[in-house]
Amino acid sequence: MAIKTRFTELFGVEHPIAQGGMQWVGKAELVSAVANAGALGFLTALTQPTPEALSKEIARTREMTDKPFGVNLTILPAMTPPPYAEYRAAIIESGIKIVETAGYKPQEHVDHAADKVKIPMLASGGIADARGLVAALALGADGVNMGTRFCVTQEAPIPMAFKEQMVANDERQTDLIFRTLHNTARVMRNAVSQEVVQIERAGGAKFEDVAHLVAGTRGRDALAQGDTDGGIWSAGMVQGLIHDIPTVKDLVDGMVAEAEALIRGRLAGMVA
Template sequence: MNQLCSVLAIKYPIIQGGMGNISSPKLVAAVSNAGGLGTIGCGTMTPAEVEERIVATQQLTQKPFALNVPINVNPYTKELLQLAITHKVPVVSLSAGNPTLYIEKLHAHHIRVIAVVASVKHAIKAEQGGADVIVAEGYEAAGINSDLELTTFTLIPQVVDAVSVPVIAAGGVGDGRGLAAALMLGAAGVQMGTRFIATQEMPVHQTYKQRLVDATDVETVILGRSVGQVRRVLCSPFTSSLLADEGKGITLADYQERTSETYHIKGAMEGNEQGGFMNSGQIAGIIQDLPTVTTLIETMMDDAQQCLNRTLLNTFQNSVRGVQL
């Protein structure tokens, strides 16, 4: 069995990203029921709001799922982790902050911990702090990202070489080819956010889904470089206006307000591209359809296997051709 699947007690090495306040129990359960690991994103939600989603998810699946807590984003980190303990959530994903402060307590309650990092240095620290799994995220990914801007293709092999726990590749993965590539780089699996948005089970506005289906390779843009808080989103009138204001010298406070979950919900849930934004990774350019989660995951696994088989066959054939008879 794949090492990651063994650690997390899942069938397939495919993890769903957190997605902040638009996280949906329906999607989380669909991913877990299909053999992956669904994830409830806490975003900036209150403990009461998160607890409601935990309970709803548990009513929809008996399979393992995760709770993603963005440490420096949500002011209720300790309360949210207590919810994971109380409701016996089997996996907690920690991002946007130092995960080592919380791992020991979670392990005391037999909860597996995933640490999301964007550099080799942070991966090493997370492993030393006890993380069971590392998600190494390149800046191709959607939403809040690292200002280091390391790409997935360069980051994954370096993190794999630096740690001994399973590494999950995130950012720029949306099909079986991406999964196969991640495995070839040494990762034990992949985490996806944008691709799961474009599925039948994700209850976002249809405009959002259609934008992903119609997206070209240059449909996303980076916000926040001017204030040191990087976020990747779909191009839109709202993001164009915000970029223009960055060019004029936007304040950090104004930027944070205009990229808050309030505007995220306006874009993603209401389909309002004038008044809000839609997170998206660069992988949007390869999205062509809106499958069910089960179809997506099973197709990815089949396609990844075919890619790996072709690679092995080509390697064998080339080595045979090189033999001097």
């Protein structure tokens, strides 16, 4: 049994699972592994230092897979905004047909989206296993998007120390930062995130007060050094559902097989 949805049909993938854009993680190694496993992977455009480097990373990914993949271009507040137009041009000129974007506030919020939106819709956030996939499909989604779960795979291009920390963490080991700055983000709890929380909790904090702690370059350096307490690292409460570090193929195949078993077995058995 294969799980076919509007998402799998539109994007030409085998499974209704996507790996969203993830800073410092969405590189060719992971994206090609996701694509080869039958899911939809996304390169993270701004992980690449220049638009030219993005073009090369797209080409490198194509050398590793002949399956569909996309590129994520997230637009967020930054101390030094990147050249978005040039990154867009690199995506277009490379012939990428699937683009994911995030960060810009929608002009209108649509309630009951499954009843109103007529295009395929993915559920995202807090999903790491077959139960989450089946639940999302039951709620009207055409598939799921996972971030943290794909970070904790063999192919994810991050140090094993970060993967092992997320496996060891439970759902309580995250912090919400930037709440007082009206740009809330959830990150893995560590020494730096706790310091940011304390500064904000004191009241009257401005971004300049925490900029040295949350700078992207600091997080990148911590990642390169395998220092889990060296900078800010995005991670969800879904850490509590992650107990291993599988290959991407084993993760995707296992999720789909278990989802099929749940649908055929437990759920089908509820219908008289």
